[in-house]
Amino acid sequence: MANNIFFNSLPSHDRKTAKRLVSPAFIGIWVVVLFPLLYALYVSVHDWILSQGGIGPFNFSNYPDVLKDPLLINSAKNTVLLTASVVVLEICVGFGLALLLHNKQIKLRNVYLFILLIPMLMPPITVGLIWRLLLHPDLGIINYMLSLVGLPQPTWLASPVLAFFTIIIVDVWHETAFIILVLLAGLTSLPDEIFEVAMIDGANAWQKFLYITVPLMTPTILVATIIRMISALKTYDLVYILTRGGPGISTETISYYIYKVFFVALDIGKSSAMAFILLIVIILMTLVLMRVMNRVEQ
Known part of the structure; x- marks a missing residue:
């Protein structure tokens, strides 16, 4: 709709030129994104184990089989717990640090x-x-x-609980900066007049934060939450490098399990079905959060 409004606002000659300039980008998106996506959907409803030859007959049972897979259920639980933990921690830590960096009285804040x-x-x-x-x-x-202060030295990546905790901490260390940037930009855009009026009315710092900053920042916080949630649900890199899903399957995420099914078991059909289920879950969760964000803005 926005594209139609833009094109219709141009003169006829410029409109044709604009469409010609934009068309390579649309073709590129179709080739690079949509075609592989549609092909993966096609593969997901067929039996195809690479070690057994080419693509097999149509088989929609990949989807119900995947949903009953106990290993996928385990990786889904790990993914949900990891996503909830890192998103909550990163939003809280990032918001706190963004508030500190927004304070103009702090020297060397840049x-x-x-x-x-x-x-x-x-x-x-x-x-x-x-x-x-x-x-x-x-x-x-x-x-x-830890040894210098007489504390025990744990084997961080050998214990299921410690390994999972370690992945959370490393993810927070790596990704919180993104939250800081987004929320700091939101804080900078808030009008100073509202805070000046609140100060004249006798509001203290906590009241200004609770009744002005938080409500005005809620849409920005939700945007940051959506972006980080999508990224966290696809966590693969840290799991692969730090634990390879271990000990056992205690830190295995959905993305890592899909990798194992695709590249280790060579089950192309089943792994494609898993990938589409993950895509649908991410889309649904994103739509829910966007709906919440729209209600907040209204």
């Missing part, structure tokens, strides 16, 4: 912001390798520092 952004600039693979070295039971600096 320097602090740059330091906080450094983890976000690193690829997830690099982050995983760095933390794997830091957490090494014998050579890692974290266990060495």
Whole structure:
């Protein structure tokens, strides 16, 4: 609709030129995104185990079989717990740090912001390798520092609970900077006049935060939540580098399980069905949050 309004507002000659300029982008999107997506949908309703030859007959049972797979159910539980944990922690920590950096009385706040952004600039693979070295039971600096103060040195990635906790902490360390940037931009856009009027009316800092900052920032917080939720539901890199889904299957996420089914078991049909189920779940959750955001804005 927005595109039609834009094109209709142009003169006839410019409209044709604009469509010609935009058409390569649409063709590129079709080739790069839509065609593989449709092909994956086609594959997901066929039997295709790569080690047994080419694509087999039509078989819609991939979808009900996947939904009954206990390993997928386990990875789904892990993914939901991981997503909920990292999103809540990152929003809380990121909002707190954004509020501090928004305070103009803090000196060198741009320097602090740059330091906080450094983890976000690193690829997830690099982050995983760095933390794997830091957490090494014998050579890692974290266990060495714990030994200096007489505390026990755990094997961080060998315990199911500690390994899951470690992935959460590493993800928060890596991704919180994004939340800080989004929320800091939102705080900067808030009108100063509202806070000045509240101060004249005798509102203290807590009241201004609770009754002005939070309501005005809620749409921005929801946008950040949607983006991070989508990313967290697809978590693969950190799990692959840090734990490979272990110990056992205690840290296996949906994306990592799809990787195992595709590249290890070579079951193309089943893994494609899993990927589409994950896509549908992400779309539905995004629509729910967007609906909530629209109600908040109204």
